[in-house]
Amino acid sequence: MNTSYLKLKENLKYLKLNQMDLHLDETIDFMNNNDLSFIDALIKLTDYEIDMKEINMVKSMVKVAAFPHLREIKDFEFEFQPSINKEQILDFMTLRFIEQKENIVFLGTSGVGKTHLATSIGIAAAKKRTSTYFIKCHDLILNLKKAQAENRLELRIKHLENINF
Template identity: 60%
Template sequence: MTLQTNYQRLQDNLAYLKLKQCMLHLDETIELANTQSLSHIEWLLKLSDYEVDIKRQNVINHMVKISNFPHLKTLADFEFSFQPQINEMQIKDLASLGFMEQAENIVFLGSSGVGKTHLATSLGIESSRNRRSTYFIKCHDLIQNRKSAKDEGRLETRLKHYARYQLLIIDEIGYLPLQHDERVANAIVDRLLHHAHVISITGDSYRLRNHMQQKE
């Protein structure tokens, strides 16, 4: 009777502390402790690992969600065989995020539909999964947000907002005409290319291929 009471008290305590994973895995952990003769520390560590793992995964999922990615395509989804001129090992090396430690830029160059956004998003997802603050935004939206902030007298605050991210992904930066003089335009390009990995993609369009396949 006492054992059952203590067991129920333990369940109640776990519920009160909102340790749902500990509650779900309590019985199997107790059985494992008995069959493998685990010490008190070992089985408590095993039980707490379930809770820690799910909380870590929830943090990762939250960071991915708030990063504003247009889709959740990873490097595993990228068809390197369709773009053989891309150095797959180089991209996977960039996914280790060493470029962030070195404060380096990555610039993907190429026509529409060749996979630039996919690759950039994949690196961004990897950054978020490593709990690095990451944000994805289209160049047009960035310019409009900057303009609105300037009109409202909040430009400095808005710039600080973007500057706080460890990784800022700006998509379609070359698709819109920027109304700057040549000197300013050259300065922007120079800043982007400074300490940058420039990856040029000259292959065919995924979107065109998919469109043609749908028509067949």
């Protein structure tokens, strides 16, 4: 095997560019079979690495957000809940409300999809690199009461101001 190729593979491993290492052979083959320039081949390789870093970042943000499940809007059955305004929910998915510093509150009986919708919007925000945190209203109230009893309410509120729900 070519020593330059082996050195490149070694360098990719050392730099922990795992996706570039994984896709190197197919990219070289693609470059040779399609007259791809060296720069275009490098772009293709670095895109693999960037894509995986984005996936991992989103997974991390979703994990930190403490969502009760990982349901997205594509999984929501609007037909099951005709009282829900689908266009309004889809507008929430654009995250325009965050830019406008508005809040969303879902109220309703059990089983109508409040948690699913809130989680979907939160996951969409996490995918756009917006810090999110999921907490039910009851738990938030208990959390704030505890902070107040410990004389840390102001500190807790400041912390909550820096995250999106």
